[in-house]
Amino acid sequence: MSTNRRNFIATTAVMAASTAASALPLELAKSKYPIVHHVFFWLKNPGSVEDRDKLVAGVKALAKIETIKQIHVGVVASTEKRDVVDNTWGVSELMFFADLEGQKTYQDHPIHQEFIKNHSHLWEKVIVYDAVEA
Structure with missing residues (x-):
């Protein structure tokens, strides 16, 4: 077997293992925490990195709420532009909950209410x- 072919096979195996490993946390979260809450925010000032970063910090602070089992805070990725991709938003939050009661607790929680009060001026x-x- 040539060196190039061995390198190709080894590289392909590493890439496949990496892809599977990166999907593992999401698969575990999905089966362990079946309630998903995904929120997209459109900023009033979409060109303001300062506003975006304030909102990101505010969303990350929500992780202190005990019923949120996992949280992912994101901004628009620079992926390929396609008709099916909406990249008009500025910040997103993806949260996982163990049950509907936990999601309801999150909605009513003082930290969440404070977040809305202190950050709603940033989004339209x-x-x-x-x-x-x-």
């Missing part, structure tokens, strides 16, 4: 997608 639009594992 919010869309929420709540889902339960099928």
